[in-house]
Amino acid sequence: MKLNYHHLYYFWQVAKSGHLTRTAEALHVSQSSLSQQIRQLEERLGQALFIREGRQLHLSEAGRLAFDYAETIFTQGEELSALFAEGGHAHREVVRVGAVATLSRNFQEGFVRPLLGRDDLDLILQSGGMDDLLRRLSAHKLDVVLSNQPVRGDSEHPWRSQRLARQPVSLIAAPHLSPPPAFPKGLSGHAFILPGVENATRHAFDQLCSHYRLTPKIAAEVDDMAMMRLLARDTQHIAVMPPVVVRDELHNGTLKDYGALPGVWEEFYAITIQRRFESPSLKALLTRSGESLLD
C-alpha cells in the first residue's frame, strides 16, 4: 500500500499554515476535500498527524516527523518544477565531478580532458573533503567522485569504486643533491616531505621503510599535492610523490626524479553510484584505459 503524495502535499500545506480553511482557499479547493484527504493520509499511516484541540489544529509528534519529510520532498519537487519552468529550452548535458582536495590536479585535468573541448555540455568541478563529496554523490548532486582511495559501499550507500589508473611514486628533490638520494640506501642526511598519514601512498611508503628498517627523518607532512609541489621546489628536502605532479619542474630541470619506489603506487579511483542510465559522456570517461589519464 503506497504512500499518496497528493495527500501528503495537502498535509504539508496545511501544516505549514496551521489553518485548514485558509489553506483550502489558497489552494482553490474546498475545505471538506482537504479535511478528507488528510484524514485518509492519517488512516494510511495509522496515526494522527494533527491533534484537534477545539477548532485548532496542532501537529502531533508523528505529524512533526511527517512534516520534516514532506518539507524535503516538496521543496525538491518545487525545485524540479522551477527548473523546467524557466524557459522551455532543452537541457544541456551536465557532468558533475567531485575530487578530493588532496588529489593531483594533473590527474583531475586528465580525467575531464575529453569533455573540455565540447560546448554541448556543462562541466562542473568541485573540490572537497571525502565525506562531503560522498554526501553530495548520494544526494545526486555529483555524478562521480575522484579519490586516491576506494570506498566500501553498503546497502544504504551502493557506491562503486573503480580504479582508473595508478602511477609510480618517486623520490623528488632539487637536482645536484649530494649525496644523491637513492632507495633504500643513501638517504642519510636527508629529510622527507611526505603525504599525510591517512593517505594510502603514505601507508605504502611506511611499510616499505619498515621492511628495510629505515626511520626516515620527516620534514613535513602535506595533504595537498599542489602544496607538496611547492615545498619540493622551495626546500632541499626529498618529496615522496608521483612525478606527474611536478612534470613541468622535472622537464625544465628545477627538480629531479631520483627514482621510483618499488611497489608504491598512487592510485586513482572513480566512485559512482550504480545507475541504469549513466550519462553517456561520463560512461565514456570511466571506460577509458588508464594510460591517457596520466601523461
Add this chain to the structure above:
Amino acid sequence: MKLNYHHLYYFWQVAKSGHLTRTAEALHVSQSSLSQQIRQLEERLGQALFIREGRQLHLSEAGRLAFDYAETIFTQGEELSALFAEGGHAHREVVRVGAVATLSRNFQEGFVRPLLGRDDLDLILQSGGMDDLLRRLSAHKLDVVLSNQPVRGDSEHPWRSQRLARQPVSLIAAPHLSPPPAFPKGLSGHAFILPGVENATRHAFDQLCSHYRLTPKIAAEVDDMAMMRLLARDTQHIAVMPPVVVRDELHNGTLKDYGALPGVWEEFYAITIQRRFESPSLKALLTRSGESLLD
C-alpha cells in the same frame, strides 16, 4: 499548474528499470496507463523525458535531471513510509540538538538538562563543524544548533539566531602564580592559552589588548574548550576562558580565577529554522532565561 507526483512516481519507476512493460507488471497496472501518465508528465514539464529509439526507452538529459530529483523525493517518501510502517506504535517525541564541537560541554549540558529526566522523549546530541551542522539543520535532521556565534540567515536558509546566554571570560591559571596575573597590568612573564582566531571571544580579547596596547605572548591557540581546560590544568600558562568550563577545578583549588576581562563575553546562540510548529519541549528550552544555563 502543479507537478503531479503520481506521474513522477511512475516515471521514476520506469526510469529505474528502463522497461515500461516490466514496470507495469511490477506495479500491477497496465502498460497503457503507465505510458499515458508519463506522457502527461512530459507535457506538463514541456520536454521529453525519454528518447524513444525503436521500442526502447532511453533517458533524455532532461529525464536524467528529473530522475535525480525523483530519486531523492521518493527515497524520502519511502523512508517516511517505512518509519510509520514499523509497528503502529505512537511516535515518541524527539529533540535533536547539534552543538559545534568547540562549545563548552557544561553549557550544552545546561541547555538540555530539563530534558534529561524525561523518559517520554528521545534526546539526540550531535557534535560537528558549523557547516555540517547547518546543513543538517536545513535538511531537518536537527531541531536546533548551539553555537558561540550567530549566523546570518538568507532567503534560502531562513536561520534564526537567538542569544541564549552570555558569560564573563576570565584569566584562569594555576593558583599561587607569582607575580599574580592581572589585567591590564601584571601580565609580563606570562604566556596565554587563547581560543582560535575565528572565535568571537578571541576577537574581543584581541580588541581589548589592542586598546591597552598589549601584545601578549601566546603559548597556544585552542578551539576546543575541553582541550583548553586540560591545558590550563597542566601548564603554567594563563587561559582566557569562561570560568564555567573549569568550575570543578576552581572549586577544588586546582585552578584559580584571576578576574574577568571587561567587556569580553562568551556568548551562546541557538540557531533554528523558523517553523510554525516547534516541538513544545524545544520551545520551552529556547524561552528559558539564560541564567539557569550557566551555573
Add this chain to the structure above:
DNA sequence: ATAAATCGTTCTTTAAAACAGAACGAACAG
C-alpha cells in the same frame, strides 16, 4: 523472407479518486 512475438503508443470505455456543497457540531466573540 515471412510469420510470430515483443514492446510502446493511442483510442475508448470503465472504475476510482478527488471534489464541492450542504448539514452538523463544537468553540469562541460580542
Add this chain to the structure above:
DNA sequence: CTGTTCGTTCTGTTTTAAAGAACGATTTAT
C-alpha cells in the same frame, strides 16, 4: 445568548486514473 468561525461528515457530481482493444514499429524465430 446569539452570530460567526472553523473543522468534520455525508452525499452526489466531476475529474482522473486505469483497463482493454487496436495499432504500428522493431526484433526474433522459422
